[in-house]
Amino acid sequence: MAEKPRLDTTRLQKMAQAYWESAALMAAVELEVFTAIAHGHDTVPTVAKAVHISERNAERLLTALTAMTLLTRENDRLANAPDVQRFLVKDSDRYAGPWILFTKPRWTAFGELSNRLRSPEENRLGAYVNFTVEDARRYHAATYSIGMGAARLFSRSVDLKGRKLLLDLGGGSGAYSIVATQTFPGLKAIVLDLPPVTVVADEYIAANKAAERVTTLPGDFTRTEFPQGVDVVVMASNLPQYEPDLIRLVVGKAFAALVPGGEMHLVGETLHDDRSGPLSAALWGLNEAIQHSTGRAHTESEVKGYLQGAGFSDVAVHPFVPGVLSRIAGRKPA
């Protein structure tokens, strides 16, 4: 008879303590530990001095970061792991520190998750109710720090040659529009986002010298009338924030605004059809309980159904960032 696998609590303990790892990573970014190491402060005493903490605390933190494989240690010398060196050293052009701290303001709320799950409070705009320009500036420092990479991937994956006008729904910093109009000559783009966000998008557009190609339209994509003459619509990283009816509404509006032969791309965290994962999409869905929104994670087939239901043809799921983001696209029949 086959022996039953021995059960123990190791996996459960690890999950229960996982937030300690998040805290160690966020503290290291806030203290600029990885930047100090990149600048040659690569022993416990020199890191301690460079980031102004005691040697005892430096030893504690650096040991945890090494065990988390963010650092390597040879004798007394520390080094950043390759992804840390590329993305968490402050003077790197790919610095993604703001993204590491992006969800930190939700820390306390996640500590009260069971209460949030019991709460009946819900609103359509979720996290964006009472959003200020300052909130938008902090939020989009984070989305921009990883969004330009995703935007380059988008422009490599999709051929927009000959397209004239892209509507970027919830375009945030404008990253997708900035890169697409740089990549495809003749393409212009409109970033439709909430009024405080378009103030910030205008700053990124100006910083990238893209103002002649990319404009902004302040509004709410569930309510604001879409511009006409659009031949590409993109909606990136908005899926779990909205319930199915609202995504259907927005996809229907996009279909109506597109010229015949135009295309729509929904980029986002999607669940496998059996709702077994991936974890990232599942957690973004859970996060909507923290935001008091009506959103939830959607499966790939559900998203295909939203596009097909609106009238799109050739609807297909394309892998985008494997295990994290997919791109679901359709074409308005000519």
Ligand SMILES: C[S@@+](CC[C@H](N)C(=O)[O-])C[C@H]1O[C@@H](n2cnc3c(N)ncnc32)[C@H](O)[C@@H]1O
């Ligand atoms: C996670 S960000 C993604 C930004 C950008 N698409 C990217 O991928 O870098 C979601 C964006 O959608 C915007 N958004 C959410 N709901 C919106 C609505 N109802 N109308 C307009 N914009 C909205 C938010 O303000 C935010 O800028």
